[in-house]
Amino acid sequence: MSPPPISCPATIIRRCTACTKARLRKSWRRCASFCASSGCSHRRDQPQAKDYARLLEKIKTRPDVQLLQTVMLRSLRQAIYSPDNVGHFGLAYESYTHFTSPIRRYPDLVIHRSIKAVLAGKRYDPGDWHEIGVHCSETERRADEATRDVEAWLKCYYMQDRISERFTGTVSGVTSFGVFVALDQV
Secondary structure, eight states: OOOOOOOOSSOOOEEEOOOOHHHHHHHHHHHHHHTGGGTOOOOOSSOOHHHHHHHHHHHTTSTTHHHHHHHHHHTSOOOEEESSOOOBTTTTBSSOOOOOOTTTOHHHHHHHHHHHHHHTTOOOOOSOHHHHHHHHHHHHHHHHHHHHHHHHHHHHHHHTTOTTOOOOEEEEEEETTEEEEEESOO
């Protein structure tokens, strides 16, 4: 059950996981088909967060659970920052905002400032909320990409002295240029 929406005099940037209904149906069919062998039959035209939760519960003992969880997560749209309160699909909340320490990221600082203003009975207005949301979303994507680049470099650095060693692993992805393998012991 979602908490009731809070009415406040400040617009708070929200991190939302909005999916179009068509994309959600297509993604759900793909996820559910992966799990058919585990007895999951949650095929619906309008999947909800609880359907994903049931599916996760049914697959938790499978040896490929990590891969299936990744497929399910990737089937959803990436979060974006926006002043429009569209809730959170995965948590099944009608109202949602996300923040951590204001030192970590600018979106968190904006939300902290908004909350502080609301508590003081004021309105925080840093500018065009939609532009701020787009900027924060783009900046977060660039930061995620930089993190992946550094992780890829560190993996190569770690493996450079282990060229002839053998490892056990699980195929975690297949592309036109090869496969991705998650090593079990590393």
